[in-house]
Amino acid sequence: MNIRVSASDVAERTLGIIRDLKHLEGPMLPILHAIQAEFGYVPEEVKPLIASELNLSRAEVHGVVTFYHEFRDHPAGRHVLKLCRAEACQAMGSDRLADRVRQLLGIDFHQTTLDRAVTLEPVFCLGLCACAPAAMLDGEVYGRVDEHCLSEIMAEVRQ
Incomplete structure (x- = not known):
């Protein structure tokens, strides 16, 4: 069963994850892992949110997501x-x-x-x-x- 999530819901949930974890030293990896745990992958539309909240460029966030094989850009199977x-x-x-x-x-x-x-x-x-x-x-x-x-x-x- 594939449950659709609205863009605003994705943004809201993502911002909640970021705010919960951004106090950590080097928070990007924990944030990305939590986002993937939440959605099953790292949606493209969350990268600008992460960049903005962590005061990074979108390219830096994209670079981390694509560097680590663990992160997916689409939902996984069951x-x-x-x-x-x-x-x-x-x-x-x-x-x-x-x-x-x-x-x-x-x-x-x-x-x-x-x-x-x-x-x-x-x-x-x-x-x-x-x-x-x-x-x-x-x-x-x-x-x-x-x-x-x-x-x-x-x-x-x-x-």
Whole structure:
């Protein structure tokens, strides 16, 4: 179910988040994380609000949002599947798994399935190098991901 939020509601909620967090030292990242938690992504229209409230340029805010892979510019699916793309995971076969996931879902990285069930994202280290290849589904990490584990993950996201 996709619930529409009015532009004024987005602005009001965003300003509330900014005012709650702008007292922090280096508040932009906590503010961006809170906005993404609130809306599921960082809407384009909030960047000027953040810039104004933090006395920054819109380019500075945009630069931070686009620099960090964690921030999205569009809503994610019901499930977010992250596949590690770091060297240890690549050495243990993550490229082959990534190809299989893209084939099964019919999407590429940074895309969401048409039914809005799954968003596929690359991540550049989950800290499970000794258990490579690694994946994360909705915040739950999986190590030593193989075809069997991948099948279980795919079954979970397709329910």
